[in-house]
Amino acid sequence: MKKEEDPATGMLSIPGFPVVLVTVARNIMTAAAFSFYSFKPPCVMVGIVPKRLTFELISEKREFGISIPRADQLEIVGMCGSISGREADKFTKTGLTPMRGKVIESLLIEECPVSLECEVVHEVDFGGTHRWFIGEIKAAHIDQNYTRDNALMYWAREYRRVGEIIPVEQK
Numbered sequence: 001m002k003k004e005e006d007p008a009t010g011m012l013s014i015p016g017f018p019v020v021l022v023t024v025a026r027n028i029m030t031a032a033a034f035s036f037y038s039f040k041p042p043c044v045m046v047g048i049v050p051k052r053l054t055f056e057l058i059s060e061k062r063e064f065g066i067s068i069p070r071a072d073q074l075e076i077v078g079m080c081g082s083i084s085g086r087e088a089d090k091f092t093k094t095g096l097t098p099m100r101g102k103v104i105e106s107l108l109i110e111e112c113p114v115s116l117e118c119e120v121v122h123e124v125d126f127g128g129t130h131r132w133f134i135g136e137i138k139a140a141h142i143d144q145n146y147t148r149d150n151a152l153m154y155w156a157r158e159y160r161r162v163g164e165i166i167p168v169e170q171k
Contacts, residue, residue, distance in 0.1 A: 002115070002141040004102070007042040010140020013068070013114045013148065017155045019077055022046055022054055023065035024106045026098065028090040029054040030081030032154040033130050034066070042137040044118065047130030053085040058133050062120040063104040066135075067112035071152045071161045076111075103138040113143035113150065 005013075022029045033047030044066060048055045058064050069077050076094050083090060091098050097110035101117040108115035118135025125131045153160045 002143050005140045005142050007137040007140050010116050010137050013142050017153045018068055019152045019154045021067040021069055021080055021109055024054055024057040024061055026107055027053055027057055027085035028080045030077050037134050043134055045132045045134045047132045050131055063106055064118050064135055065106050065108045066116040067109040068114035069112050069152050070150045113146035115141040
């Protein structure tokens with residue numbers, strides 16, 4: 001069961017290099033282009049390729065949800081990252097439960113231990129592959145048993161767990 005927390009606590013629940021599930025309206029997209037932006041006010045940013053449905057929906061709705069999946073939800077993350085929301089309802093396809101937020105109209109994901117409700121406050125376009133949406137966290141919902149050690153991370157083209165030490169081969 002998730003407990004409502006203040007937005008700053010929600011921000012501190014995010015691990016470094018997290019994989020996130022971005023929700024807008026009833027669409028879900030997997031994203032690794034995600035980062036903190038500000039602590040006061042609490043803001044995060046997500047980079048999205050303009051040709052994606054999620055980009056169109058965020059541009060129109062000016063809001064998005066961020067759900068932090070657990071490391072054992074890799075199959076769901078993969079599915080949400082490989083199916084287009086133009087072709088399928090990802091909530092139905094994955095069996096995920098839509099969750100109504102307190103502030104935004106877009107759905108959140110019940111099965112994810114952390115869900116953040118964000119309103120777009122700025123958009124950044126440097127002409128690269130992704131356009132960045134900066135969202136102020138307006139509400140945070142965190143499972144009472146959640147720790148960042150349960151989160152799924154991605155860097156160097158590999159999925160990882162928080163806190164796992166990866167041995168480096170000595171030369």
